[in-house]
Amino acid sequence: MTFAASAQAFAMAWLALAVTLEVIGTSLLKLSDGLKRRLVGALGVLCVVGAFAALAQAIRGMDLSVAYAVWGGVGLVLTAVVGSLAFGQRIRPAGWLGIALVIAGVVALKLF
Amino acid sequence: MSFHWLILLAAIAVELLATSALKAFVAAPVLVAVLPLVLIGLSFALLSVALRVIPMAVAYAVWEGLGIVGIALIGHAFFAEHLTVSRILALALIIGGIVLLERGVGHDAPEKDERRLV
Numbered sequence: 640m641t642f643a644a645s646a647q648a649f650a651m652a653w654l655a656l657a658v659t660l661e662v663i664g665t666s667l668l669k670l671s672d673g674l675k676r677r678l679v680g681a682l683g684v685l686c687v688v689g690a691f692a693a694l695a696q697a698i699r700g701m702d703l704s705v706a707y708a709v710w711g712g713v714g715l716v717l718t719a720v721v722g723s724l725a726f727g728q729r730i731r732p733a734g735w736l737g738i739a740l741v742i743a744g745v746v747a748l749k750l751f
Numbered sequence: 752m753s754f755h756w757l758i759l760l761a762a763i764a765v766e767l768l769a770t771s772a773l774k775a776f777v778a779a780p781v782l783v784a785v786l787p788l789v790l791i792g793l794s795f796a797l798l799s800v801a802l803r804v805i806p807m808a809v810a811y812a813v814w815e816g817l818g819i820v821g822i823a824l825i826g827h828a829f830f831a832e833h834l835t836v837s838r839i840l841a842l843a844l845i846i847g848g849i850v851l852l853e854r855g856v857g858h859d860a861p862e863k864d865e866r867r868l869v
Contacts, residue, residue, distance in 0.1 A: 658789040684795060695773045695784070702821075703774045704826035704834075704842075711815040719856045728775045734855025738850030747841035 648656050648699030654709060655692050660690035661714040672724040705748050755804040762797035765790055767821045812853040816846045816859055823867055 664686030671680035690710075698706050716738050722728040730738075769790035776784050802810055819842055826832035 658830055661856060683826070684792065685794060688788050688791060691773070693786055694770075695777065695787070698774055699777055702826060702832045703770070703830055704823040704832050704838075707770060707822040708819045708845050711819060712849060715815060717848055717854055722856065730854060731855040733851050737848045737853070738852030739854055740844050740851060742844075742848075744844030744848060746840045747837065747844060748775060 646700045650697045652704075654696035654701070654706055656695055657690045657693035657710055658713050658717065660686045660693060661710065662717045662721060663719050664690055665714070666725070669722070676747070708748060712745055714739050727745050753804070757820050758797050759801035759810055759813065762794050762801060763817050763821070765794040766814075766818060767825065769794060769817075770776055770822055771829070774826075775830050785812050808853040808856065815849045819846055843849060 642656075664683045667679055667683030667686060670676070671683055694706060694710055717731060719734065719738065723730050769787045772787040772790065776787065798810065798814070822831075823834060823838075823842055827834045
């Protein structure tokens with residue numbers, strides 16, 4: 640692997656960590672019931688801040704606008720999937736179409 | 752424009768500031784690099800106030816839509832991240848997808864659906 644390629648792989652790994660922490664954080668915030676359950680809410684905020692710190696590492700090796708869009712888009716898609724699997728929230732057809740569009744956009748960002 | 756929508760817009764503005772600072776301070780000493788994390792905390796505090804009235808699905812769609820456009824423009828203007836046609840199209844796909852996704856997923860318990868879009 641060349642230096643540039645390994646720097647990019649490194650950035651992608653940090654971005655993946657940022658997305659994971661974001662999804663855990665927003666799911667915990669959802670569980671905290673509007674921050675009424677303070678410990679769960681505090682853990683959620685901690686995860687979101689950790690996600691932001693991981694994003695800071697990712698943008699050393701990639702464009703901010705790409706990292707931010709992938710972070711936001713993939714984060715919301717995974718949050719919806721977690722909501723569907725863990726909290727029984729139904730994803731309607733429009734939601735699935737939205738998920739497909741987000742994934743298409745993220746792939747397009749990485750290809751072009 | 753109601754109070755809670757102004758708070759949501761303020762939360763987004765602070766988030767854009769925090770994300771830009773993240774990029775600007777990438778090589779800064781730890782004490783300075785902590786500043787964006789403080790700003791993101793402030794942004795989430797504002798968001799939680801906005802969410803008392805604005806439904807989560809609407810807030811997230813507006814948040815990510817404005818955020819992605821804002822960061823793309825800031826990257827173009829300040830960080831030499833040029834907006835090519837293909838990149839603009841890809842970002843539009845993601846934003847359109849987020850709006851559809853937030854319309855097509857039940858975020859809240861039924862009793863919260865009574866909150867108005869004011």
